Amino acid sequence: MIDKNIHILISEGKIRNRIKELALEINKDYNNKKVLIIGILKGCFMFLADLVRELKCELTIDFMIVSSYGDEMVTSGEIRIIKDLQESIYKRHILIVEDIVDTGLTLSHIVDYLKSRKPASIRICTLLDKKEMRIKDVKIDYVGFEIGNEFVIGYGLDYAQRFRELPYIGVLRSKDGI
Ligand code: IMP
Ligand code: MG
Numbered sequence: 001m002i003d004k005n006i007h008i009l010i011s012e013g014k015i016r017n018r019i020k021e022l023a024l025e026i027n028k029d030y031n032n033k034k035v036l037i038i039g040i041l042k043g044c045f046m047f048l049a050d051l052v053r054e055l056k057c058e059l060t061i062d063f064m065i066v067s068s069y070g071d072e073m074v075t076s077g078e079i080r081i082i083k084d085l086q087e088s089i090y091k092r093h094i095l096i097v098e099d100i101v102d103t104g105l106t107l108s109h110i111v112d113y114l115k116s117r118k119p120a121s122i123r124i125c126t127l128l129d130k131k132e133m134r135i136k137d138v139k140i141d142y143v144g145f146e147i148g149n150e151f152v153i154g155y156g157l158d159y160a161q162r163f164r165e166l167p168y169i170g171v172l173r174s175k176d177g178i
Pocket of ligand 1 (some may be wrong): 011043066098099100101102103104105108150151152153157158159
């Protein structure tokens with residue numbers, strides 16, 4: 001879908017190249033370790049699918065669905081677990097894969113929750129980082145792109161559940177009529 005209302009912020013090609021670079025780092029860091037990739041749905045689905053195809057380490061994949069209370073543009077910070085993990089994470093190396101970290105509230109809740117189950121290690125990989133919006137400090141190990149304070153869509157990210165299918169990261173010029 002090409003929409004005049006969408007300004008392309010990060011193209012398909014740029015995403016592809018950056019994912020290759022991230023995968024090189026992850027492959028180096030996990031070398032002989034087995035890793036459990038935890039995707040945070042729904043936003044992660046496209047990024048995770050492209051990232052794991054570049055990974056060379058032995059891995060398994062599980063997903064969580066969390067939702068934050070509040071309206072769709074602002075995170076309240078409190079999270080609700082809609083779908084929990086199916087695999088045990090005890091003594092395992094965990095790599096959380098996120099679409100975007102904004103205030104950091106969602107992720108810090110997820111990390112606290114997972115830490116209580118005593119994994120061997122937890123690292124975080126996010127495609128996008130809105131660093132200036134951070135309220136809660138979370139250590140992110142792998143960042144695709146730092147972006148400013150603008151609401152982005154596409155490549156898994158939605159506005160009111162739309163636009164997840166776009167192959168690029170875009171910004172809506174206007175939300176009128178959506
Ligand atoms: P945080 O708790 O503020 O870090 O928000 C994290 C979640 O809010 C992300 O996983 C997204 O689901 C959503 N979010 C934050 N910024 C955006 C955006 O610009 N576009 C789409 N979703 C966003
Ligand atoms: Mg998300």
